Amino acid sequence: MNPSARTAPSTGLVLTLVLVALAVLVPPLVGWQVWTRVHPEDGTFPPLHGYPEAKVGVGTLPAMLLALASVRWAVPVAAALSWRRLLLVSYVVGLVWLLSLALVDGTAGISRVLGNPTEYLETARSVGDLRALLESYVSRIPFDAPAGNWPVHIAGHPPGMVLFFVVLVKLGLGGDLAAGLVVVLIAATIPLVVMTTVRVLGHEEGARSAAPFLVLTPSAVLLAVSADAVMAATVAWGMCCLALAATAAARSGARRSWPWAVLAGLLLGGAVMMSYGLPLTGVLALAVLWLGRGWWALPVAAASALVVVLAFAAGGFAWWEAYPVLTERYWDGIASERPGAYWIWGNLAALAISAGPLVGAGLGVVWASRRDQHHRVLVVLVAAAVVIVALADASQMSRSEVERIWLPFMPWLTLGCALLPESWRRPGLALQLATALLVQHLLYTSW
Structure with a gap:
């Protein structure tokens, strides 16, 4: 190992x-x-959208016991289990980790955020006519909308997320706690599909090495209570399907790849209709296609994504008409008071807290390994995530609150931790676990 790689x-x-x-x-x-x-x-605690508040709760003991057990066994178990068992164990452990952290605040830790009037669920309960919702969506974004403006999260996002919660309401899962549990169940799938994406692209070793860091991430503090977890999962599932499409296309051409490509496009198109920032994940999609050497999948996936966007437009909501209106509302609100001179780098600090400081160590190793062909899959995926974060930060459309807003990008940054030297893995995982426990027990994160 060269000196720069040792110190990275x-x-x-x-x-x-x-x-x-x-x-x-x-x-x-x-x-x-x-x-x-x-x-x-x-109270405040920049760069996070929260304030100091020490507490313990019913989730404290299980979270700490799981953290101690994980430091001892997570790394060797991830290397030893069969792939199917690794996925099963990862889901169960991830689910327990998410729930334990959320339950430090009691059941309110799962229901509080989604029940906030500024969030999606209360609006979803009032929706009776989907066509009317879509047709009036853009006109109600401005603060001075004649018919009354949308709450902040509705106005700040396309209607895809509202429709997700409308579906939950129609299924009888529209209570604050019930919807929160659905979000947790979905959030726990994120590590599995990110690991599977890496494996499909030809680097099972890297997927196994990344597993403990993906499952036991500090971002679980935010994932367990935020609708943005659904966005992160939608992106992750879309990328996994795209990887399957790309590798199938590389082996046997378009004939075998198109079903996966269609599914990938529908998921990623759906993600675009959940957040104005998620078109940036196109950078990651191109990285996946390049690694999978299956460019046959690109036009099919792109066309499928466009179908989703055009279907919303046909229903009354045009993304390209809404975004300029949203931008105007954004700068009419508190964003104009938040100094760009701080948030251009304060955002990155918030990301480091949410994803865990070990991500910085992982980025150092990624840079040192940039010419290592054996780890090319991990290097390219992490590099794509870095580009996305840089673009999102430079846009100035995310001043503060990125510990939640950038959740869809964090698993892909976390992949860099898989490249850490063996001597770093257990202490590094301990650092991540300690970060999550400290944030959850010492701060009110607002999310």
Whole structure:
């Protein structure tokens, strides 16, 4: 191993910790009001959208016991289990991790966020006519909308997420707790499909190495309580289907790949209709196609995604008409008070807290391994995620709150942890687990 590769993890970790420390300490030390919250008199903790609040709860003991057991066994178990058993164990452990962290706040930890009037669920319960919803959607985005403006999360996103919760309501799962449990069940699939994507692209070793970090991620603190977990899962499932399409296309041409390509396009098109920022995942999609050497899948997947977007337009909601209106509302709100001079790097610190500081060590190793063909799959996927985050940050359309907004990008950044040296894996996992426990027990994260 060359010297730069040996120092890469520690360099990446130190830089990440320094970034987080500066983001936390600079605003109060210099009296800089960075407006993480609308009512800062309630308390703040930049760069997160929350404030200090120490607590313990029913989930504390199981979360700590799972963390201790994981430090001891997660890494060797991920390497030893058969692939199917690894997926099953990953889902169960991930589900327990998500629920344990959320239940530190009691059952309110699962239901509180979705039950907030600014979120999707309350609006979903009032929807009776889907056509009317779509046709009036854009006109109700502005603050001064004649018919009354949408709550902040409805106005800030396309209607796909509202429709997801409308479906839950129609299925009898529209209660705050019931909908929260559905979100948790979906969120727990994210590590599985990211691991499967890596394996399909030809790097099972990397998928196994990444498993503990994907399953026991600090972002579970946000995933268990946020509708953005559904967006992250939709993107992950779409990328997995695209990887299957690309590899099938590379082996036998378009004939075998088109069903997976259609499914990938429908999922990724659906993701675009959930968040205005998710078209950026096209960078990751191109990386998956390049790694799978199956460009036959591209036109089919792109056409399928376009069908979703055009179907919404036919129903009354045109994405390209809504985005400029949303941009105007965004700058009419608190975003204009949040200084770009802080958030251009404060966002990255919030990402580091949510995804865990070990992601910085992983990025250091990815950079040192950029010419290593054996780990090409991981390097390319992580690099694509870095480009997405850079574009999202540069857009200035996400000042603050990215610990939640950027959840769809975090699993792909976390893949870099799979490249950490053996001596780093257990202590690195311990650092990630400790980060999650500290954030959940010492902060009110608003999400």
